[in-house]
Amino acid sequence: MLRKELIGRESESVVVKIKPEEVRRFAEATGVPYNDRVPPTFVGTLLHASIAGVELPIVGMIHGEQKITYYRQLRIGEAISYKKRVKDIYDRSGKLGKMTFIVLETIGYDLTGELVFSSSSIIIAPVKEEAQ
Template sequence: MFKDQIGKQSNKVKNDIERGAVKKFAEAIGDLHPIYFDEETGRNSRNKANIAPPTFPRTFDYGVIEGLNLPNKGLIHGEQTFHYKRPLRVGETIYCYTKVKSYFEKKGKFGEMGFLVVENYGEDLSGALIFSSSSTIVISEAVRKVLAR
């Protein structure tokens, strides 16, 4: 169903790591470590700046992959991993994009399920990789039937 999407990627999208957004995200996940929002703590840290929580990239815009038409509901967030070269610094601008890594199907007790694996990337202004993440989107049999129409 999505095998023709493997290897496709979105255009790069500019994302700013704003102090207020980082603070709200940290509050939402219940991690109030001062490294995320206290300026003095950030200045005195080894990064010399406040940083964003490791899962903060979930809030970024990664662009759109032409032809990858997923429904707005009925999908299951299966698994996600993050890999960092360095922390994300509050105040910096990065460019993000997404790429379809793989697609496979498995038959289970709930019917035929699809598994779409996408990778997200964040680069600094010079194009150096800061982080990558991999997500598995589970597509239920009911959603697959709707998409097949």
């Protein structure tokens, strides 16, 4: 299902406005004070840019690593254009058996085209040997 050919494949760009009520709900759920500065991990909720051929969640998948870089503070009310890209796919065997590692990158710009954040997730999913 997750073949190497997917490496480099991108989503369309998705434009979202960072809405106060969404940030408030996120702040309440995570237990952090609510103010106009968007909590750093809020960008993890930008899930609407889908990549053809990468259907998430995959059954049995877990989140291995997450990296987020900000080039400046993101604030409530801003509009962000973001897209996702398959940066890498590889298999590895470990204590959980043979697993596929998928590295997904998300890049966000503001509407002037200035880079605001980049993030990278490693998703680990069990390899399903397909019956021939």
